[in-house]
Amino acid sequence: MEKRQLRVTGMHCASCATIIGQRLSKLPGIQNVSVNYATEKASIDYDPSKVSLAGMNAETNKLGYSLIDQSAETQTTPPTVSQETDDLINLKNKALFALPLALLVFLLMMWDIAGRTMAAIPILPLPMELFNIIGLLLSSVMLFWIGQPFLKGFFNFLRFRVANMDTLIGLGTLVAYVYSLAITLLPQLKTIFNLPDYTYFDVTIVVIGFVVFGKYLEARSKNSTGEAIKQLFSLQAKSALLWRDGQEIEVPISEVIIGDTIIVKPGAKIPVDGKISEGKTSIDESMVSGEALPVDKGPGDHVIGATINKQGSFRFIATKIGNDTFLSQIIRFVEEAQGSRAPIQAMADRISAIFVPTVLGIALLSLLAWLTIGTATIGFSAALSYGILSFVGVLVIACPCALGLATPTAIIVAVGKGASHGILIRNAEALEKLSSITTVVMDKTGTITSGQPRLSDIIPLHDSWNEQRIIQFSASLERLSEHPLATAITAVAKERHLSLITTSDFRSQEGVGVSGQLEGLAVSIRKPTRNDNAWKNRLAPLQAQGKTVVILEVDNQPVGLLALSDTIKPTAAQAVAALQARHIEVIMLTGDNRAAAEYIAAQAGITNIVAEVLPHEKAGKIKELQNQGKKVAMAGDGINDAPALAQADVGIAMATGTDIAIESAGITLLHGDITKLVHAFTLSHATMRTIKQNLFWAFMYNVIGIPLAAGLFYPLWGITLNPVFAGLAMAISSVSVIGNSLRLKTKRL
Ligand code: ADP
Ligand code: MG
Secondary structure, eight states: OEEEEEEEEOOOSHHHHHHHHHHHHTSTTEEEEEEETTTTEEEEEEOTTTOOHHHHHHHHHTTTOEEEEGGGSOSSSOTTHHHHHHHHHHHHHHHHHHHHHHHHHHHHHHHHHHHHHOTTSOOOSSOHHHHHHHHHHHHHHIIIIITHHHHHHHHHHHHHOOOOHHHHHHHHHHHHHHHHHHHHHOTHHHHHHTOOSOOOHHHHHHHHHHHHHHHHHHHHHHHHHTHHHHHHHHHSOSEEEEEETTEEEEEEGGGOOTTOEEEEOTTOBOOSEEEEEEOOEEEEOHHHHOOOSOEEEOTTOEEOTTOEEOSOOEEEEEEEOGGGSHHHHHHHHHHHHHHSOOTTHHHHHHHHHHHHHHHHHHHHHHHHHIIIIIHHHHOHHHHHHHHHHHHHHHHHHOOHHHHHHHHHHHHHHHHHHHHHTTEEEOOHHHHHHHTTOOEEEEEIIIIIBOSOOEEEEEEEOSTTOOHHHHHHHHHHHHTTOOSHHHHHHHHHHHHTTOOOOOEEEEEEETTTEEEEEETTEEEEEEOOOGGGGGGHHHHHHHHHTTOEEEEEEETTEEEEEEEEEOOBOTTHHHHHHHHHHTTOEEEEEOSSOHHHHHHHHHHHTOOEEEOSOOHHHHHHHHHHHHHTTOOEEEEEOSSTTHHHHHHSSEEEEEOOTTOOOOTTOSEEEGGGOTHHHHHHHHHHHHHHHHHHHHHHHHHHHHHHHHHHHHTTTHHHHSOOOOHHHHHHHHHHHHHHHHHHHHGGGGOOO
């Protein structure tokens, strides 16, 4: 089984996505297909031994859609730009030709209607015959040139029994055209069948004109929902200045290899990811982290491609290039998330799937009703004329597109906006679920605190163990651990230039400590237990100051205490207060000692503390809260709390440095900035509000429009809808839905 992301061309509306999905899933070897109209992507799980890309294309090409392998296209340029603009220009030309004609005919129609119904307005000074001839010519051009995709949609329906929105428009305008053509060429039909003296060329012209113009606006704004991705791509540097063989040379970015020494001058863009080898500077990383303040960096620090160097000049060694860079990862995440489905879309999808056949049925039913019930009450001639207008109107006003675009366009805009603010949303589901979260559980170390503790006190417990020896032994053991406490201890040994001792049998026990053999002694560093009562009077005062205390033991004899203090993040209290103001319960979860935890919690404004939990118990705590009916988000560093992140309804990882590939998290906050958590909530609420508005209006258009066009309100209030207005409403529906989604861009986070 293989999973592929393919680009889809030729889709004109949301029902196209349904058709492609249905067709493909009938092929042997295809297990799962999900086609997204808004991103124009298809994600397919298939068995390559049973079906090939060519085989899939053979199926979809018949219907006018192509599946394109993205990996075959170049990765460093936005994959869809050129193709999209070609289609867009084509559509624009057609729209600019069709719209003025449609408007002119629309005005003439209005005049005609007004002239016949209002005494004050003169009758349209155009003889019927001339009107018909012009109508015939213009509508032929409209239908057979501009309206080609619609006709094609209709013929696909006849040949392959698949119907999309184009089918509806094609059938509607064709019926109006053919009927009008028949009575223009054979006027005697009118007397034989007692037909009304109208033609409907104008309907064909105006409907096609409006719908094509609407499609153009839709395509244009749909393009701008995906702008965030293009902006991310445009951040990439084009070239790099290398130091090779004792001289500076400039090469295209694709030629940089890992290990290259790259020179960065003041004001220049950093080409790829790497580690500074010499020089000091400050770097503007706002483009990838949303962090406004420049960051000071020096030798050993990581730099991120696409960020901008300020005053200093430095050299660095390339560590990540091409698709592995931080920026490429972000782009990949954003693309994936934009193409993912939000659960709220499920109902709209179910409706879309049966939408077109249902509308065809309603159109036919309304024609029949007019011809039977209508004929009996207002006579055949009038009933036929209403019947045709209803038939066409129903087909034209039905808009599966608005329904199909309601959710994905909002998701695309929101995910893009998040990315530019340092909030990486991994999938639409996480964004949706965030809006209903009642409880946020925060890990202490690295989430509420900086995660960079400093060794503050060293307390010998034994005569033969002085400070130096305690640090030497501790650091020798801890250098094999990646825990933040370990890093703090080894840093001190380095400051004091202590030589380290070889360690064997190293073992790390998550959430408890580390142990190993040094100079033939069994050495361990661990957290205190209840049995460490002997040191209670030394431990307690340190813990009351929020310090984490660990015990160095040699051959099971405690020989020293090490106290480490971590500072609370400057924005933590503010973020906690903002969450509480939204009536979200905030709980601190930590493996640390209760006294130390309480000290930090008090500073952050958190009163709910769960302390002294082992890493593997963290997920269980989340589950407990969920069993109480709470919707829980867990914010952690993703290292030893991955299971808890996965268990939570939404896992939120605080990314530090350049590691953002935290699988168990639905949302990753860059720079480990906890205030971004509040922004993520704001974004989630705004997105869900937008989606609900979109869905509401998309439903309303159809729920009101279809019965109105069918003439259901005629017996009640004497109103019907001319198909021309149906065309207008249809055009407005999609555009207004996308416009509403685009408003999310301006939402303040
Ligand atoms: P947190 O929940 O704050 O992230 P952990 O679960 O990682 O904390 O660790 C809990 C406790 O276990 C630490 O406070 C410390 O006492 C002890 N511990 C864990 N790893 C180490 C280590 N490498 N060295 C010393 N102590 C450790
Ligand atoms: Mg931790």
